[in-house]
Amino acid sequence: MMNEKKPTSLLYLDGVSVSFDGFKALNSLSFVIEPGELRAIIGPNGAGKTTMMDIITGKTRPDSGEVFFKGDIDLTRRDEAEIAQLGIGRKFQKPTVFESHTVWDNLELALNRKRGVFATLFYRMTLEDNARIEEILSTVRLSNRRNDFAASLSHGQKQWLEIGMLLAQEPELLLVDEPVAGMTDAETAETAILLKEIAKTRSVVVVEHDMGFIRDLGVKVTCLAEGSVLAEGSIDFVSADQKVIENYLGR
Amino acid sequence: MLTRLAYRSLQSLLVTFCLLITVFATDLRAEDDLRAMINALGEGNFSQTAKQVEALAKTGDPKIVPALEALAAGDLYQRKSDKQVFLTKSSGGTLILIDPLSGEEAGTEASGALAKIKVNNSLRRVVRSALGGLTLMSPDAGTRLQAAQTLLRTPSADALEPVETALAAETDARVKLVLERARAAALLVLDRPDDEKKAAIEIIGNAGGQDSLSLLSAALASADDTLKPDIEAAISDIQDRQALWAAGQNVWYGLSLGSVLLLAAIGLAITFGVMGIINMAHGEMVMLGAYTTFVVQEIIRNSYPWLFDWSLAIALPLAFLVTGAVGLAIERGVIRFLYGRPLETLLATWGISLILQQAVRTIFGPTNREVGNPSWMSGAFELGGLTITWNRLWIIVFSLAVFAALLFLLKKTPMGLQMRAVTQNRRMASSMGIRTPWVDALTFALGSGIAGIAGVALSQIDNVSPNLGQGYIIDSFMVVVFGGVGNLWGTLVGAFTLGILNKFLEPYAGAVLGKILVLVLIILFIQKRPRGLFALKGRAVEA
């Protein structure tokens, strides 16, 4: 059943296992993301959510299993930079922006332009790039802080700046790790709207603990536990699953 | 240790005792006869002298040995006036006369008043075999052993007879073994049947060593075709064994170097490996430990010389306290403000190392200071084909003991538990009531203290100067990084691996190039495994 989906899918994981010093972080994990899909991933601590992202983005190599992007690009043979250039963006759990750069510079660096040493050495800002950055600034509501250092932003604003940087990267697949951790309720709601907006033009995978937020998103949910898929389906279907309740919700 | 010493002194006592007995046992009449026979050495031609030598040898009296030795060396003279024979020692234009039997000086004479007793090669051979026979019959086993070894080294056809006689009478197993070899060596140079020679070749081949090798090589040159393969086989056999022993010796040197590296690095394994502090002043802690030893020895030399053999035992706890206290001061005064900024710690501790070096230079002077070896750490002994010095052996034992103690401290004591807790999860440890700042300070003091006691040991084999620590700092970091940061066993394996690797490269590349190669290998190794030999893996390890 999995193999049939391989050519049409955007992201395809099959039988991916990885262990650290005997501890199985992922145990034959398989799932598929379709183009344009917004998917939420839930699961208890240690379920392997972050390890899964590490494998997709090339930070960790799997011990066994296949990871394919856009049908035939083998991600297990590529490193982070290459995978990023292919069009997979990643937002970390802890907001990671360039604190000693301004908001504007952060976005400029994230823009999807030539990324070689000499190309950047002789790079000149074009009108087009300028406009693009302005556009993203207004999307993530940071226009009035463009000249401030990222270090001076609030926690929520940093999360948004990071999402903005991912947008500038123009990825086809966006991996978002706990985007609303530490946000106020209002910010959380706005983030849900923003992610849905983004998902109109690209696929997004969101790892989150906040069940309310996932309900806000209203998308297909995959529940991981002990390194493999426990259940998959709508939020109501998954949260009614006996195994999910035992492993995650019930605890 | 002590038994060995006692044995040695007992041995020399026995030897003196035996000598005294022989002196008193000989009666005066026999001495007169001997004197007459020695005087007769000055008469007649070479063959008559040879007969006289043989006659002397028949007496079996060891007292004639000096006279015969002097004859062979050409130091035996006859006084023209009274035909008396003397040993001589030249002193300017005149010769000092020495009585051939008592060995006492008996005045001087102008060299014109004396006639040298001439020797030729055949006479020398007679003398030598006579001497060999004489000493072979000595009541002292040590003397017999020496004589047998001499005969083994310089085999001659004439030696066969005395050797065989001695062999028949010999009771001491050690002497017997050497005598058998000496007999074999004599057989080799004689014209004997092949099977007898083959047996001799086998005996010598089994004996091994450089001497046997030269005996066999000499025999090979003159041997006929039937014997050649046997000799060649024996030679290559000896060479194989020598290569094996040489490799063994290299392993030993490597272990020795490894133990030094372990001692130098083990404190760093705590401060750098466990706490993550780049302590560039680590080498200076070693240096302070060595200077503590120096001060302790100075006081002992001046006031309590009988304690000298205990000086290291006294210096150990003192060095631990001194360097531990300095370490505590450094942690409280500087490092605690720099946690989480490893590169800044590197700079600050480098500054501290400069200050400590200069302080020691100001107090003790820039030159090397003398730190003595206690008697139980000097000398060497042989183990098969290995030469093992006592100080190196003790340092290996000591480094392993320190390692074991540290492992015990970290794994089995409450203090160790707290240290591990703090390094693994500072905030959790803190919220469980562990006073983390104190644990930090004590851990650093512990690492420094261990560097100090390493300094006590290293003072025994290295020059104690203000630059002592500089020589160890890079090596120590290499060991810890190579072994894997945060893993004590890694440090142990790393230290001995690097030690042995270094010593095996040395014969091919020379000492300096060998060291360069090791450094390059480590640099390449770190490319391959950036976290060392025994690295922690997994998600938790964030670059």
Added chain:
Amino acid sequence: MITSFLLKSFDRTIVIAVAIILGLALIVPALNLLTAPDHPLHVPTYLVSLFGKYLTYALLALALDLVWGFCGILSLGHAAFFALGGYAMGMYLMRQIGARGSYGNPLLPDFMVFLNWKELPWFWYGFDMFWFAALMVVLVPGLLAFVFGWFAFRSRVNGVYLSIITQAMTFALLLAFFRNDMGFGGNNGLTDFKDILGFNIQAQGTRAALFAASAVALALSLILTSGMVRSKYGKILVGVRDAESRTRFLGYRVEHFKLFAFTVSAMMAGVAGALYVPQVGIINPGEFEPGNSIEVVIWTAVGGRGTLIGPIIGAILVNGGKSIFTAAFPEFWLFALGGLFVLVTLFLPKGIVGTVQAWRAKRKEYRKAAEDEAARGQAVAEPVAAE
């Protein structure tokens, strides 16, 4: 493309700094050559060489700052790049001695004759030509840095590990250059130089010219590094320093960015070494001492890492202090230097320039806030006035 790169490199501070350095390149030699020895403004020749030495140190510190201050790579191998550049220049100067050495051998330097060598080792070929030596001054350190960095950065050797292995590299080179059979003069190194480009190396005019050359090299390097750090490349470099994984996940090959900076920096260090050697008249393996590399770090830290002017100021201040200190209280210099290491890391982590910058930024912010306050006050006040 190049012009835009250069234009970007000039801001007010850099323009002023370059102007001062180039001014020195003119004024100091002029005061040395054109004034009489008893003139109050006369600069004696030994001081010209001393200041020239400081300028080469400043260049070395600037090189280190490019990788440490802007990219977070604490290299403890910059003394090695400096010394390699110095050796390349030293080899040229040795070949210039020709038959004037003690042994009068037209081809072999004295130490080779002394070691009974019959012919020139292959790696000494070409060093009789200045252009070749000048090329080697940048190529040899650059190549070493490139190869070393290629392996190290690709394997993601980071932070203190990188510092430790760069130190090991320097130490290995130190041991190697001490060996006589390496062919670089062993323990004694290269010395007794006579000419450079046909001019007597001891002559007053040559010394003044060397000073001017050092100043020009420093000014050019300052413009180059300024252009680098102000470009998008430089921003990414800072990004690597602050959040390496973010840079990676944005699609930049971090190892290439580090490698480029490391190699350029090593080349600059090589140039500094090459200018240093003719001014001090000797190069020996002592220059590879691991302690030297660490000392460069402290110059940079004192002046302010991550600023371009800082390392220059730091190198000159610390070395000026060293010259004065070692003359007045030779015993205490190491205490002072050691104390400097501790005090700067504890109390002045941003260095002199960094602290001044932070202070000025704070004042500016304060003033801006005050202006905003005033503006708001006025905005409130105006309607009242209108009434």
